[in-house]
Amino acid sequence: MKEDFLHYIWQYQYFDKTSLQTDAGELITVLRPGYRNADAGPDFLNARLQLGEVEWNGAVEIHLRASDWHRHGHQTDAKYDQVVLHVVYTADQDVRRTNGSLIPVLALAPRISPDMLKRYRQLVEQAAPVTLPCAPFLAMVPDIIRTMMVERALLERVEQKACLLETLHQTLENDWEATTYHALAAAFGFQKNTEPFARLAKALPLQVLRRHRHDRHQVEALIFGQAGFLAETEDTREDEYINGLRQEHEFLRHKYQLPTALPKHEWNFLRLRPANFPPVRLAQLAALLHARPALFDALLSAGSRATLEQFFQAPVSEYWRQHYQPGKPGKVPALGRASVQLLVTNVVVPLRVAYAHSVGQPGLVESAVALLDQLPAESNQLLESYTQVGFRHRTAADSQGLLALGRGYCQPRRCLHCAIGSCILQKNTTSS
Incomplete structure (x- = not known):
């Protein structure tokens, strides 16, 4: 198990909250789980919790084991003094702030659905070279979720290429021709x-x-x-x-x-x-x-x-x-025509998106991406693995979306960040 699984569980509250309490027996009510922190410091900021009779606003830190607090050196880092709850899979040690005050701990191991944990491990712990870790579970994923995720991955891929061109544009003194x-x-x-x-x-x-x-x-x-x-x-x-x-x-x-x-x-x-x-x-x-x-x-x-x-x-x-x-x-x-199509995909579309960003015309982004629907689908081994399990693959837009899905989510096992993986984990899982 990786720590990001616990981040996912906490962020979306996918655990049994019946008689929720700290390791010391203090009742917990989660009023707001907080917002994921992408910078240095605790994992979730601006959480709102009720511990016993007292309402707290502060941060939540997440570890697989409570002892990771010391392993990561948080006991001497004042940024972590704002932590009001330590969420862990296993509570194996008490932890304290820099002033010595004890931090309440919540152990999630007995509260996570065994089915969800099993599916998570099947998704992210398969040995390479599995191309599509969710293939055995795709029957439980509605077509609309598959389609939306491929479209999301496509837009992310185009935006990434556009971002590189925006950086290039700045280094070339904002000269679009150059x-x-x-x-x-x-x-x-x-x-x-x-x-x-x-x-x-x-x-x-x-x-x-x-x-x-x-x-x-x-x-x-x-x-x-x-x-x-x-x-x-x-x-x-x-x-x-x-x-x-x-x-x-x-x-x-x-x-x-x-x-x-x-x-x-x-x-x-x-x-x-x-x-x-x-x-x-x-x-x-x-x-x-x-x-x-x-x-x-x-x-x-x-x-x-x-x-x-x-x-x-x-x-x-x-x-x-x-x-x-x-x-x-x-x-x-x-x-050749195939080479021209690659030039349109890798230059024309992201170039138009980069320009749309610079002039503040989001409508141009949609028309730029729509060009990919006019181009035929690409063909390679990775794309074939998706068509074999029922993903739509008719145009270059489908190809680019599937490539982005494979390289950005499936291969690095970022299933927790994928709508398809999230759907699989949530099936038949309830949180109280």
């Missing part, structure tokens, strides 16, 4: 190369690219040069196109005093299909920056999936249609 550039650059890494793409954006300021956006050759020279792909090799020694990019990059690098290019070894090729090789993605990013003069405005105003797909379909130069890497020929496909 924020969009950095976000798109990182997203073109498609997980395997997200970090080097993000570093590339820092090594190649947008204001430099803006000055040369009209010239595809110069845009490619800046991007491939700063990415570290223009050094002379045996494959490129006789390659006129790459040699031309190298010369252009050298001139522009000195002109703008650009930082040192990324080392080529930082780019990941392992277990990637050629269509996902970094040079291919760099060429696609270069084509987009060359063809689309106003990234942010276009992504903010696009009203449909078709418009967004058209936005991202910027044709690459002839050389990069025929080369997977500098000096290595091969026919290269255009940016």
